[in-house]
Amino acid sequence: MKESLKEKRIRLVLIGFFIFLVICGFLYRFEIRENQDLVKDKDHSPLALVLKKSEDINDNPVIVLYEYRNSKHIIATYEIERTNRYKFNTLHVIELKEAPEQISPDRTNEGIWVKANRKWTYYSQSLREEERTPKYRKTNSSSDSPYSFDDKTAILTINSDLSIVLEKGEKPTGLFSLSYDGSVWLVVTKRNIKIAAIDPK
Structure with a gap:
């Protein structure tokens, strides 16, 4: 069955959304690790x-x-x-x-x-x-x-x-x-x- 233009747009939006979530997850983990290192050095x-x-x-x-x-x-x-x-x-x-x-x-x-x-x-x-x-x-x-x-x-x-x-x-x-x-x-x-x-x- 041929994919309609609307379905294609929805698929691309979902892919972009999940990529965004993955990037946010990595950035969040990096920030937590950096903050933990700072606390460790300080205390x-x-x-x-x-x-x-x-x-x-x-x-x-x-x-x-x-x-x-x-x-x-x-x-x-x-x-x-x-x-x-x-x-x-x-x-x-x-x-x-x-x-x-x-x-x-x-x-x-x-x-x-x-x-x-x-x-x-x-x-x-x-x-x-x-x-x-x-x-x-x-x-x-x-x-x-x-x-x-x-x-x-x-x-x-x-x-x-x-x-x-x-x-x-x-x-x-x-x-x-x-x-x-x-x-x-x-x-x-x-x-x-x-x-x-x-x-x-």
Whole structure:
């Protein structure tokens, strides 16, 4: 049976409509994925804190690090081996229910304070949750050392004379000295962390 002009028009309109729906579906999925990536980058950036600085090359620094790994919020303490290519040895590790907003040191202890959902919680040196008076929480910023950063050259400058080169596209969110002589640094970026060894002389 020969297709009439009216039926042909209806068929073309339906084909165009379904193509339009498919395109809208792809665009919607892309927008959702992009928004999820933005939220992930915003809420799940690494956080760090130095518990113990290194006195010399044979004395290893100890840090606390929050990372979002395998869809889990992980806080762990690490000893960093200076004589073994800065290998991270895990001392203690726990999983949090949600991403922390901030971590701060304790004034008199080796434990840490974790802020999540606007609430501060104290964890002991072994990362066990314990009751502790908030007055012992030490105010802490995202860095313990001032620095400047040039977006064009990706160079981070410390005290106007020490420089650390980052990969292009990386931007520091925190900087911590891992040694008393200023030779080892922990650089925190939006996506990861980096150990930098420099000559302070």
